[in-house]
């Protein structure tokens with residue numbers, strides 16, 4: 001069974017008296033373990049698509065099936081639970097809590113999931129921080145970390161609860177090209193090691209080399225669906 005299916009998904013925003021059709025009928029199937037990028041011009045609907053898939057907003061019409069559950073049939077509370085346990089988010093602006101250390105930012109995300117013992121929780125946080133290359137930086141606050149390090153914390157935070165899916169909205173937009181590469185390498189490594197499915201949006205052509213699959217979004221529709229240069233984890 002596919003992890004994610006979108007069937008004729010449409011989203012219309014109301015901007016005052018004007019209706020904006022941001023998604024005009026998206027059909028998409030994503031299998032477990034895929035590393036997929038969405039690219040396309042500004043305003044083409046990439047963020048809207050991620051928000052629909054991530055249960056942050058509801059589609060106007062169409063069907064989104066995530067891990068066997070139809071999102072439109074779930075209540076707000078059920079959507080929040082599905083999101084909390086199954087989906088990790090990475091944003092271009094990191095969205096870390098400034099008063100918490102790297103360790104605490106990651107721990108905070110896993111506490112909400114509430115399925116680990118105290119020891120397990122500590123072990124998991126330390127392991128994931130080491131996995132993303134932050135060994136020794138656990139006690140730094142976000143303002144004591146570089147952009148790339150902050151994004152690594154955000155990736156660790158997204159992954160620590162072992163979600164089925166990580167959604168990343170332009171995760172390298174604020175990083176220089178070398179740091180972007182390093183952050184992408186971390187995501188590729190986690191995709192390979194944990195089998196986590198990634199979907200991320202980008203404007204950066206360099207990012208596309210890392211993907212299994214590239215979806216070109218134009219004007220609210222999938223214009224092209226291409227297989228990328230990287231081997232699938234299941235190969």
Ligand SMILES: Nc1ncnc2c1ncn2[C@@H]1O[C@H](COP(=O)(O)OP(=O)(O)OP(=O)(O)O)[C@@H](O)[C@H]1O
Pocket residue numbers: 013014015020021022040041042043044045046047048049
């Ligand atoms: N909350 C909203 N209210 C009204 N219109 C919106 C809202 N969010 C997005 N839109 C509109 O929907 C369309 C798609 O926007 P979206 O942010 O999904 O594009 P994008 O491809 O992610 O763009 P970018 O690459 O600039 O981030 C745009 O026309 C945008 O103005």
